Each structure stands twice: as structure tokens, then as C-alpha cells.
Amino acid sequence: MSFLKDHAQLSPCTHRADSPSEASIVSHLNEMQWNQVRIFVKWASTIGGHSIGKILIANRGEIACRVMRTAKKMGVKSVAVYSEADRNSMHVAMADEAYCIGPPPSQQSYLAMEKILQVARVSAAQAIHPGYGFLSENTEFAELCKQQGIIFIGPPSSAIRDMGIKSTSKAIMSAAGVPVVEGYHGEDQSDECLKEHARRIGYPVMIKAVRGGGGKGMRIAHSEKEFLDQLESARREAKKSFNDDAMLIEKFVDNPRHVEVQVFGDQHGNAVYLFERDCSVQRRHQKIIEEAPGPGISAEVRRRLGEAAVKAAKAVNYVGAGTVEFIMDSQHNFYFMEMNTRLQVEHPVTEMITGTDLVEWQLRVAAGEKIPLMQEEILLQGHAFEARIYAEDPNNNFMPGAGPLLHLSTPPADRFTRIETGVRQGDEVSVHYDPMIAKLVVWAEDRQAALRKLRYSLHQYNIVGLSTNIDFLLSLSGHPQFEAGNVHTNFIPQHHDELFPTKKATPHEVMCQAALGLILKEKMLTDAFRDQSDDKFSPFASSTGRRINICYTRKMSLLDGENIVDVAVSYNQDGSYKMQIQDKTFLISGEILKEGDSLYLRSSVDGTVSKSKLVILDNTIYLFFPEGSAQIGLPVPKYLSAVSSGAEQSGAVAPMTGTVEKVFVKAGDKVQVGDPLMVMIAMKMEHTIRAPKAGVIKKVHFQEGAQANRHAPLVEFVDEEAESK
The missing domain is CATH 2.40.50.100 (RNA polymerase II/Efflux pump adaptor protein, barrel-sandwich hybrid domain)
Known part of the structure; x- marks a missing residue:
């Protein structure tokens, strides 16, 4: 086993950004400060408990980095584990210690329980934080930790087991008085039995893996004709993901909302809820934008949701952070769906509206302390959104991708804008793991203000090197029905045409800006060569218009998608350019500005001035404007093409x-x-x-x-x- 130690501490949340009104900030800060005071008083009065001075994070990527930031804040040392594919990753650099545990496949590294426990022993870590995914809801792993005297920062293994088997969890919830959806959760798994129950329940039905999560092993059968095909597909995926292909059948609620409640329990029998999150907008049964609190949910429904979630938590003697998921119909009736016995991906939106640090709560409760705040002390303020930024192609059925982040720049982060990520510019999104690049989390005093801030921040999130869903997130967050809060799990299919509009030709003005950016970048490189060259008379050291194309006119060909756009460029003595596309002529001028590590193009097109970020890589010109982006290609000669x-x-x-x-x-x-x-x-x-x-x-x-x-x-x-x- 190799050992790597690196004291570098990276934090993507150290800059400032635009913020809400001064009055709302003061109000928000006051509530946050009061919560911290309450937590400190509760902590100071706690007697007994364990001492956790070092934790091992049995995970990777953004969640590992997020846990390490809180550990550092609390003065707790962090130990990372990594696969060979993650040797140079961000979470390895952030940790106080890091250990290689195997090759890239998860089964041989992040799911290798004995290897991880061995690292815990070698590093003398007192506790293991599993993050989410991987071993976070693995009963056997939680038991092994307990047997070896290592604190598992999560619920008891019995709660993981009971809530991990959907049929068992439904029975427990029903007995506890939590409303559940009609379905079949029995042991007879024959095709005919499942098909008969689907017929009894009535189509459409949801076919779900009994040991499921993350949309894996989940299919919808709209008719008896397609039931067996969907059943077989769900079984295959469940077997691969959970090593168990047992299924349950539920009535599928048409256009439901997915509303979940954050709960927290301690070892002293206390349990609280931290309000609800709406995670309705999904693709492939996986969340894409989450928000808290849920839009349009009344205080009365919010209270009933929270109380039902606490009932669910107490029914299994829950300890630590958990999420009780409900489906909600158009009349705001809600039904228990499942309980996730771990910290959720979308937990930051709850932190933003309550002024809490749920990872800090996890560590304190795992050490034997009581929940830092009681129910009446947990206050809800403002509104928060989380947008998951993925390496994927929304126009190709959200096909996940992989590859290098050749250029990565983000909005500046502050107390109200969080960038939760595990990658940096130059890193690679690996084919071996989840394709999520980052979570963009914003807070404001109300939903409309938070939504404006979300869109503003998405425009500042610029990535080159692989396909992302950023443009789709902008389209989604700007949809009138989303703005109105009319969200449900069928939102994307229902509004498909508006969310995936037919691509229009790039405006000629933008093509001119791309041409200008290319010319000015060439000039910049020429000037740099001249400054470094000993031969001042070399033709390559001239940056005049004559050097750019020997004569005063240059013919350029650019690619707008698959269409070639010819641009005739004439150089003017005053440093401006005349550009002709088809029968229209434009007067262009501008300059390239360097701000930090980024280049910006400030241009004037027929007197209209604009500023855009400029990135030129791999025969492609990328322009990022405040209101959108453009990607213009350069034709590759046939003898160079693949x-x-x-x-x-x-x-x-x-x-x-x-x-x-x-x-x-x-x-x-x-x-x-x-x-x-x-x-x-x-x-x-x-x-x-x-x-x-x-x-x-x-x-x-x-x-x-x-x-x-x-x-x-x-x-x-x-x-x-x-x-x-």
C-alpha cells in the first residue's frame, strides 16, 4: 500500500460575489450567527461522548472535499483514500494524509471495505465518513466499523438495513402512521406474480429495485405489453448496481412532485427536521435542480411533512443525517417513497436556508453529542437553489461524458454562492465514476431573487473540453413554468420542445467577434514572439495588418455547426476592421484584455460594444457572453482530419x-x-x-x-x- 501526504488545503469557497440587499444580508447573518451561538452553547454543555481528532473519508470528488473543509474548520485531521485514477485529484491534495487503495474500478478501490478499514487502522483514524454513494448505505461496512472500534459517521446498521430494503421500509412506515403509496413489496418475485400485481394496482406502475437508489434499477411500465421488458431491464441494472435484483411494484403517480425532508437524530433519542427540499425536476430519474424550501408549499403542509419525517426517523431509531423522500400530488397529498440513510447530494440548500453545517452536526452527533439545535430553534430564512453541473450531452438523451477540463472558470464564491466541486482546470472527468463536475448553490431573500442569481452564476460557469449541461440548466431555470414554481417529475418531457429549441444560425455579429478574437489572439502571439526574438527583422516579428495576411485583405472560413461561413476581413489603418459576410458589411474594432488567468474580448460591432470571455482551443473559438455563449469552429484541412x-x-x-x-x-x-x-x-x-x-x-x-x-x-x-x- 502506498502512502502520500500533502498539507495543501484547497478551498473553492474563498472569494466574494454579488449579494442580496444589505438589509437581507444583515438579517440572514444575524440568524446564522445566532444558530452558531446556540450550537456552541449546546456543545459546551455536552458531557461525555467520544473525541474525534482524525477522520477517514471513504469517498472521492466533491463530497470528500466538502467533508474535509468542515473537518479543517473543526480542527479535525482528514485522511483520504484514492484509486490509481485519482492519484492527482483535488481530494487527495486537500487531505492531511492520503492512501492508494487500488485500481480505478470502484469494486477494487472505493468499494473495497477491507482496504479502507486497513487504512483507518494504519492512519489511526477514529471515525469514517462515507459521504454518499459507494459504501454510505452498506450495512456490512457499518457493522465492520463497529466491530473494529471505528466510529461510522452515519446511522446504526439496523436503520440502513431496514430503510435500504424498500419493502421493509414501507411496512415500518405504514405501522408508524406515515402515509405510503399502494404497491406490492412481497417475496414472490416470479414474472407472473409481479405482472399480476401490476395489473391489480393499475397501469402505469413503477418497477423499483428493492435495494435501490440514484434512479438505478427503476423503470416505468405504462402498459402490460411493455411490463416484462421493463422488468428485465430493471433487474439487470439492479443486479449490477446492488447485487440484488429483487423488485417491488408501486402505483405510478402521474406528474408528481418529489419532495424530501432533511432529518437529524442523535444517540439520546432526539430527532428534528430541517424543512423540505423540492427535487422534482429530474432526468433519468436523477435530480438536476433542487431547491429549498419547496415552492408553493404552505406552512401547514410544511409542518405535516416535517412531523411525518420525524416519525419515520424515530421508527428506526435514526442517528445522524437522513432524508425522508415523499411523492406529492397536485393537491399536496404526500406519500412515503424511501429514506436515504446518508447525507444527500443536495444537502447544501438546506444548510443555506437554516444557517447550519450538517457535516459538523454529523461529526458532533457521531461523537456522542446531542443535536446542536432543537426543533423550535431551527429557523427557515430565504430561498436556495442547487444546480448540478454534469459532463453530459443533453441533446443526446443526456449521455454522460468524460474527458479533460481544458478550461474551467466559475463565478466567485462567497457566503451566498457556493461552488461544491472536486475538480480543477486540467483535471479529467473519469469514465470510471459519476460525471458530476460541480454543484452550484445560491441563496437569496426570496425565490425569484435566488433564481435570478442562479442564472447569473450559471452564465459565469465556463467550461471547455467536454460537453456539459450548463446551457440546458439555463434553459430550464428560465422556463416560465419553472419560474412560476410549477415543477413535477415529468417537467422535462412535458416541456421538451421549449427546453430543446431548434438550434438557430449564429448571428453574423457574433461570427465577426469570433473572427476578431482569432485575429487579435494571433497578434498577441506575434507580439510575444517579437519581444522574445533576437531577429527584429523577421517577418514573423511583425504585427501589422500586412503581416497578418501579407496584404490588406484576408479570407477566413469559420464553422457554425456544420455550416461554413466565409468572412472577408479588411484591415484599416486606424486599427479597425471591415468584415463582410455574404452581402452584409460590419465595422469591427476591439482589444483583448487579460484578467487573472482569463482572456476577454472587448469589441465594437457597428458601434455596439460588448465584452466576452475568449477561449481558443483545439480549432475552436469559444465566446462566453453575459447572456449566452457561442462555439465557432475552424475547418481542418482534409489531410489533417481523422x-x-x-x-x-x-x-x-x-x-x-x-x-x-x-x-x-x-x-x-x-x-x-x-x-x-x-x-x-x-x-x-x-x-x-x-x-x-x-x-x-x-x-x-x-x-x-x-x-x-x-x-x-x-x-x-x-x-x-x-x-x-
Whole structure:
């Protein structure tokens, strides 16, 4: 086992940004300060308990970094574990100690319980914080920690077990008086039994993995015809994710809201709720934007939600941070869905509206202290949003991606704008783990102010190197129905056309700005060469208009998507440019400004002045404006372009690196457009690869269990006509 120690402490939350009105800030700060005073008084009066001076974080990425920040604040040392893929990661750099625990696959590293416990012993860590995902809701791991005298910063293993099995949790909640949805949670797992119960409950039904979470092993069957296909798919994914393919069937509530309540319990029998979060807007059953409190929820419903959640927590003697999830219909009737026995990804929005640090609470409660605040002391103020920024392509069914963050700049963070991340510029989003890049969290005095701040901050989040969902988040947060708070779990499909508008041609004015940015960047490089060159008479050391294109006119070709846009550039003696696109002429001038590590283009187009961030990488010009962004390509000469992907025309290719889970076809089979060819597991998700056109299978290149790289030919086939000749 290797050992790495690094005392560098990185914190992405040290800068200032725009903030709400002075009066609201003072009010908010006063409440936050009072909460801290209350916590200190409670802590000072606590007698007994354990002493936690060092914790091991059995996780990676942003949650590991987030836990370390609180540990540092409390004077607690942190120990990181990392896979070989994460050797140079942010969470490793932040930790006081870091240990390599294996190769990239999670099963051999972050899920390797004995390796992690060995690190805890070697490092003399008194406690383990599991974060979320990985081992956070693993009963066996919690038990092993207890057996070895290591504090597991989470609930008792019995609560994890009872709440982790959905059928058991439903029965417990029903007995405790918490409302539940009608469904089947029995032991008979035969196809016919499940199908019969689905028919009894009435379609549509939700098929869920009994040991589920994160949208894994979850499918909706809208009719009996598709029930068995959806059941088989859910079972496969559940087996892969949880090593258990047992299913339950529930009535699917049409257009429900997903409302969850943050609860907290201690070892002294106390339990409180910290109000609700609305996490309704989802894709692939996974959350994308969360907010607290829930829009349109009355004080009375809020109280009943909270009290029901506390009932649920007390029913399993819950200790630590937990989340009770409900589905809510249009009349604000709510029903228990499941309980997540860990800290949730979206916990920062709760912290923002209550002025608490839930990780600090976790550490204190794990050490035997009482909950820092009682129910009447927990105050709700303002509104908070969290937007999850993912490496994914929303226009390709949110296909997750991977790759390097060639350029990364974020809005400045302050007390009311949090950037929860585990990556820096130059880091790589790994194919082995979840594709989340960061969580952008904002607070303001009310929902509309918070929403404005969210959109403003998203415009300042600029990433180059891989596809992200930032533009989609802007489209989503600006939708009139979202602004009105009319959210539900079917929001994205229902408003698909507005959220995914047909891409329009880039305005000619923006094309001119891209051309200007390229010319001025060339001039900047030329000037730098001249300053460093000994040959002042070299033609490469001249930065005049003549050097830029030998004569006063330059022909440029730019790519707007797949369309070539020709720009004729004329250099004027006063330093300005005349640019012609088709039959329209523009007068352009500007300069490049350097601010910190970023370049900005300040330009005037026919007298209209604007400023945009300028990034030029990989034959692409990126412009980030306050109101949007543009991506303009530079045509690559044919002799430099990649070999044409013939495999795409004659078969199916891997959309990303992953493992072939199931193969449905063999050589000689006939397929139609859209027929399933195989299932791949990539970035913790199941992807069905379908036939791009009709034909006869010629060759299947991968067997089940094999790993395929991105763009690798998976299945090769020929047209039926060619086969018949």
C-alpha cells in the first residue's frame, strides 16, 4: 500500500460575489450567527461522548472535499483514500494524509471495505465518513466499523438495513402512521406474480429495485405489453448496481412532485427536521435542480411533512443525517417513497436556508453529542437553489461524458454562492465514476431573487473540453413554468420542445467577434514572439495588418455547426476592421484584455460594444457572453482530419467507454431500425445500443463482460439488399 501526504488545503469557497440587499444580508447573518451561538452553547454543555481528532473519508470528488473543509474548520485531521485514477485529484491534495487503495474500478478501490478499514487502522483514524454513494448505505461496512472500534459517521446498521430494503421500509412506515403509496413489496418475485400485481394496482406502475437508489434499477411500465421488458431491464441494472435484483411494484403517480425532508437524530433519542427540499425536476430519474424550501408549499403542509419525517426517523431509531423522500400530488397529498440513510447530494440548500453545517452536526452527533439545535430553534430564512453541473450531452438523451477540463472558470464564491466541486482546470472527468463536475448553490431573500442569481452564476460557469449541461440548466431555470414554481417529475418531457429549441444560425455579429478574437489572439502571439526574438527583422516579428495576411485583405472560413461561413476581413489603418459576410458589411474594432488567468474580448460591432470571455482551443473559438455563449469552429484541412468513421455507416459504435453487459444479436440475425443490439454499462448507467438502420448482422465485435472504448465498432452489419446478392 502506498502512502502520500500533502498539507495543501484547497478551498473553492474563498472569494466574494454579488449579494442580496444589505438589509437581507444583515438579517440572514444575524440568524446564522445566532444558530452558531446556540450550537456552541449546546456543545459546551455536552458531557461525555467520544473525541474525534482524525477522520477517514471513504469517498472521492466533491463530497470528500466538502467533508474535509468542515473537518479543517473543526480542527479535525482528514485522511483520504484514492484509486490509481485519482492519484492527482483535488481530494487527495486537500487531505492531511492520503492512501492508494487500488485500481480505478470502484469494486477494487472505493468499494473495497477491507482496504479502507486497513487504512483507518494504519492512519489511526477514529471515525469514517462515507459521504454518499459507494459504501454510505452498506450495512456490512457499518457493522465492520463497529466491530473494529471505528466510529461510522452515519446511522446504526439496523436503520440502513431496514430503510435500504424498500419493502421493509414501507411496512415500518405504514405501522408508524406515515402515509405510503399502494404497491406490492412481497417475496414472490416470479414474472407472473409481479405482472399480476401490476395489473391489480393499475397501469402505469413503477418497477423499483428493492435495494435501490440514484434512479438505478427503476423503470416505468405504462402498459402490460411493455411490463416484462421493463422488468428485465430493471433487474439487470439492479443486479449490477446492488447485487440484488429483487423488485417491488408501486402505483405510478402521474406528474408528481418529489419532495424530501432533511432529518437529524442523535444517540439520546432526539430527532428534528430541517424543512423540505423540492427535487422534482429530474432526468433519468436523477435530480438536476433542487431547491429549498419547496415552492408553493404552505406552512401547514410544511409542518405535516416535517412531523411525518420525524416519525419515520424515530421508527428506526435514526442517528445522524437522513432524508425522508415523499411523492406529492397536485393537491399536496404526500406519500412515503424511501429514506436515504446518508447525507444527500443536495444537502447544501438546506444548510443555506437554516444557517447550519450538517457535516459538523454529523461529526458532533457521531461523537456522542446531542443535536446542536432543537426543533423550535431551527429557523427557515430565504430561498436556495442547487444546480448540478454534469459532463453530459443533453441533446443526446443526456449521455454522460468524460474527458479533460481544458478550461474551467466559475463565478466567485462567497457566503451566498457556493461552488461544491472536486475538480480543477486540467483535471479529467473519469469514465470510471459519476460525471458530476460541480454543484452550484445560491441563496437569496426570496425565490425569484435566488433564481435570478442562479442564472447569473450559471452564465459565469465556463467550461471547455467536454460537453456539459450548463446551457440546458439555463434553459430550464428560465422556463416560465419553472419560474412560476410549477415543477413535477415529468417537467422535462412535458416541456421538451421549449427546453430543446431548434438550434438557430449564429448571428453574423457574433461570427465577426469570433473572427476578431482569432485575429487579435494571433497578434498577441506575434507580439510575444517579437519581444522574445533576437531577429527584429523577421517577418514573423511583425504585427501589422500586412503581416497578418501579407496584404490588406484576408479570407477566413469559420464553422457554425456544420455550416461554413466565409468572412472577408479588411484591415484599416486606424486599427479597425471591415468584415463582410455574404452581402452584409460590419465595422469591427476591439482589444483583448487579460484578467487573472482569463482572456476577454472587448469589441465594437457597428458601434455596439460588448465584452466576452475568449477561449481558443483545439480549432475552436469559444465566446462566453453575459447572456449566452457561442462555439465557432475552424475547418481542418482534409489531410489533417481523422479517418472517416466507416464503422458508423456500417454498424453501431460505442458512444463512450464502458462494459458490454448483454448482447442481443449474433451474426446472421436481421434487425430493423431501433432494435436493441446490446446493453453497455458506462459511468454507473445502463445504455441500450440500438440499430441505426435495417440490415443483417455481419459480426459482433464484443462479448458480454468485455470493455469497449469510445467509438469502437460494436456490431457490424450489411444491408439486406447486399446480403441477398
